Amino acid sequence: MRAPRHFDLDRVARSHGWYDLAPWNWNPERRVLSRPLRLSSGRVVQVEVAESGAEALALRVTGRGRARAADAAEVRAAVRTFLALDEDLDPFRARARAVEGDEGPRPVQRALDRGLGRLLRSPTVFEDAVKTLCTTNCSWSLTRAMVSRLVDGLGEEGPAGHAFPEPAAMAARTERFYRETIRAGYRAPFLRTLARDVAAGRLDLEGWRDPAIPPADLRRRILELDGFGPYAAEHLMRLLGRHEGLALDSWTRRKIATLRGRKRQPTDRVLTRWFAPWGEWAGLAMWLEATGDWHGDAPAAP
DNA sequence: TTCCAGGGGTAGA
DNA sequence: TCTACCCATGGA
Numbered sequence: 001m002r003a004p005r006h007f008d009l010d011r012v013a014r015s016h017g018w019y020d021l022a023p024w025n026w027n028p029e030r031r032v033l034s035r036p037l038r039l040s041s042g043r044v045v046q047v048e049v050a051e052s053g054a055e056a057l058a059l060r061v062t063g064r065g066r067a068r069a070a071d072a073a074e075v076r077a078a079v080r081t082f083l084a085l086d087e088d089l090d091p092f093r094a095r096a097r098a099v100e101g102d103e104g105p106r107p108v109q110r111a112l113d114r115g116l117g118r119l120l121r122s123p124t125v126f127e128d129a130v131k132t133l134c135t136t137n138c139s140w141s142l143t144r145a146m147v148s149r150l151v152d153g154l155g156e157e158g159p160a161g162h163a164f165p166e167p168a169a170m171a172a173r174t175e176r177f178y179r180e181t182i183r184a185g186y187r188a189p190f191l192r193t194l195a196r197d198v199a200a201g202r203l204d205l206e207g208w209r210d211p212a213i214p215p216a217d218l219r220r221r222i223l224e225l226d227g228f229g230p231y232a233a234e235h236l237m238r239l240l241g242r243h244e245g246l247a248l249d250s251w252t253r254r255k256i257a258t259l260r261g262r263k264r265q266p267t268d269r270v271l272t273r274w275f276a277p278w279g280e281w282a283g284l285a286m287w288l289e290a291t292g293d294w295h296g297d298a299p300a301a302p
Numbered sequence: 303t304t305c306c307a308g309g310g311g312t313a314g315a
Numbered sequence: 316t317c318t319a320c321c322c323a324t325g326g327a
Contacts, residue, residue, distance in 0.1 A: 017308075137309040142325060185323030186310090229310045249308040 001057045001076060004085060008115025009033060009051050012083055015119045016291070021131060021144060022151040023161055024120075036158035037123060038166065039074050043067075044158030047075055049083070057083075062159050084118040087241050092117065092281045099277050099285075111288045119287075121239045125205035126198050127164045128239045129225070132232050133190055135249075149182045170195030190227030208240055215242050215280070234283065243284040246271060255290040 234245030
């Protein structure tokens with residue numbers, strides 16, 4: 001399977017915290033990204049992705065039962081989605097040239113050359129939305145715990161662990177289950193409502209990948225979901241390839257302030273002004289600045 | 303014990 | 316639009 005120019009699996013896998021959440025597994029020594037994947041046939045397979053020479057990826061799929069002819073195509077489509085292989089970064093590169101020029105440090109252009117810029121997504125928008133809800137107003141360790149309990153408790157079992165739960169499986173559970181078993185606290189009704197709306201067909205999250213949807217329209221639709229405020233909406237948009245919003249949270253606010261040598265945290269208004277020259281790419285430019293040191297000599301941190 | 307995490311909803315000004 | 320207050324959980 002072909003990979004885009006400047007593609008780096010390690011940098012995409014660790015592009016943000018998702019690789020650290022179930023059911024993902026990133027093996028830094030073998031440089032293999034893997035996870036269980038539930039196919040439309042109901043079969044759960046284990047998918048492993050590794051680099052294979054220059055600008056190529058090798059897939060390995062294992063699972064019980066007989067594979068259908070359509071399974072391979074479905075797995076490849078999922079890989080293209082979760083590695084953001086179809087995201088066109090050339091307009092971002094052009095913007096980076098316009099903003100940074102052709103000389104000097106040019107941090108974003110260097111980041112692009114090093115294979116940064118593609119963000120790891122879930123195979124489904126539903127999974128990205130659920131995980132985004134689980135990142136709000138809690139520590140990362142609690143996010144990990146809630147997601148693991150969802151996967152272990154409701155995900156279908158595959159050859160190497162549980163897949164992420166289907167909307168129907170989540171919709172069938174009560175709010176009490178999300179409070180007492182998942183320990184999702186006040187997020188419990190949000191998770192249940194989201195799952196029920198998707199499972200019932202009232203909410204077509206996959207349709208949100210449509211690039212024809214104007215960004216303001218997409219943002220408004222996400223904000224209509226219970227539990228999604230500005231941070232969560234812009235974070236989900238980022239995973240849909242829409243980067244105009246900064247998706248500011250306590251982590252990025254502090255990180256940018258530290259990197260720019262500010263003792264006091266700049267206000268959101270100031271941060272917005274700093275990244276305004278990047279236009280529709282403001283959020284990605286900020287994210288690459290905030291996470292640049294993850295991908296240098298410093299050890300990876302979720 | 304209090305504080306605060308990769309915030310959001312609501313009421314009131 | 317802005318602010319105050321509340322909301323659950325869990326680690327420091």
